[in-house]
Amino acid sequence: TGDNDGEIKLTVEINEDGKVHYVVTDIELSATPSAIDIKNVNIQEAINIGSKSLTANTKAAVIIQNLLPDKEHYIYLVAEDTTDNLADVKKLTAISKIVQGDGSEGEPYKIWYIEDLASVGKGSWELDDNYILMRNLDFYAKSSYKNFKYDFITGKGWDPIGDKSNKFTGNFNGNGKTISGIYIYENKGIAGLFAYVENSGIITNLGVLN
Numbered sequence: 001t002g003d004n005d006g007e008i009k010l011t012v013e014i015n016e017d018g019k020v021h022y023v024v025t026d027i028e029l030s031a032t033p034s035a036i037d038i039k040n041v042n043i044q045e046a047i048n049i050g051s052k053s054l055t056a057n058t059k060a061a062v063i064i065q066n067l068l069p070d071k072e073h074y075i076y077l078v079a080e081d082t083t084d085n086l087a088d089v090k091k092l093t094a095i096s097k098i099v100q101g102d103g104s105e106g107e108p109y110k111i112w113y114i115e116d117l118a119s120v121g122k123g124s125w126e127l128d129d130n131y132i133l134m135r136n137l138d139f140y141a142k143s144s145y146k147n148f149k150y151d152f153i154t155g156k157g158w159d160p161i162g163d164k165s166n167k168f169t170g171n172f173n174g175n176g177k178t179i180s181g182i183y184i185y186e187n188k189g190i191a192g193l194f195a196y197v198e199n200s201g202i203i204t205n206l207g208v209l210n
Contacts, residue, residue: 005110005134006067007097010075012052013059018081024048024064025074035078035086043076069098069112071146103129108173110134113146117179120161120172127162128169133206139181157183160195167198174206182208 003009012020023038025045033043041049052062067073072095079087101107108130111117114137121127139158142148152158162168184191193208 003099004065004097005099006065006069008064008067008073008075008094009097010062010064010092010094011059012054012062012077013057014054014079014081014087016056016081017054018056018079019051019053020062020077020079021051022049022062022064022075022077024067025076026068026071028074029076032089032091033076035089038076038078038089039080039086067096068143069096071096101130101132103131103170105130105171108132108171111137113137114139114144114152115146118152118159121166121168126170127166130171130173132173133175133177133179136178137180139179139183141181153181153183155185157185158193160184160190160192162194162196164196167196168194168201168203169198171202171204172206173204176205178207178209180209 014020021039023033023041023043023046025043026047027045029045037043048064048067050062050064052060054060064075072093075092075094077090077092098110098112101109103109103125109125111131111133112135117137119125120131137144139152179193182193194203197203
């Protein structure tokens with residue numbers, strides 16, 4: 001875990017002075033990379049890399065930032081001593097931190113993934129709450145999902161937010177971002193990201209692309 005969105009905090013320790021090198025991926029590699037490949041960052045799937053100098057038998061924190069939050073990541077670590085000897089590779093799995101809001105004006109719910117978007121108006125994410133879109137989303141891009149499924153781009157597709165009896169009355173801040181590739185097959189005469197928005201509902205700074 002960490003303190004900020006998209007952050008993982010690790011505590012590391014080695015028994016000699018040296019360094020720890022790490023590579024982070026958001027997919028599990030078919031084979032564990034070699035120690036030399038981690039040190040030289042010879043890994044195509046790497047989305048974050050780094051190293052940290054360490055004093056023997058002293059714990060230290062490694063902060064890995066700029067990851068997509070609330071998503072499982074794979075961390076491959078290798079220790080190196082002061083004479084360039086490399087230890088065995090260690091593999092860790094960790095979920096990056098998400099600092100979620102509470103739906104209030106000051107702390108709106110954060111939409112990072114299409115699954116988050118689909119939660120608007122459902123459960124504790126109510127139709128009169130405040131929301132903010134954190135990045136561009138594309139229904140056809142796997143990176144827009146926590147766990148990619150074809151549900152939103154096949155069959156009935158997207159279920160527009162709100163209905164005639166329960167209209168959106170909250171505040172949706174698009175934050176200058178875009179949502180693209182919305183697929184709607186059965187819409188009961190309503191096609192769009194939102195089905196019904198009350199006069200008090202606010203949608204701003206949002207681009208919706210075909």
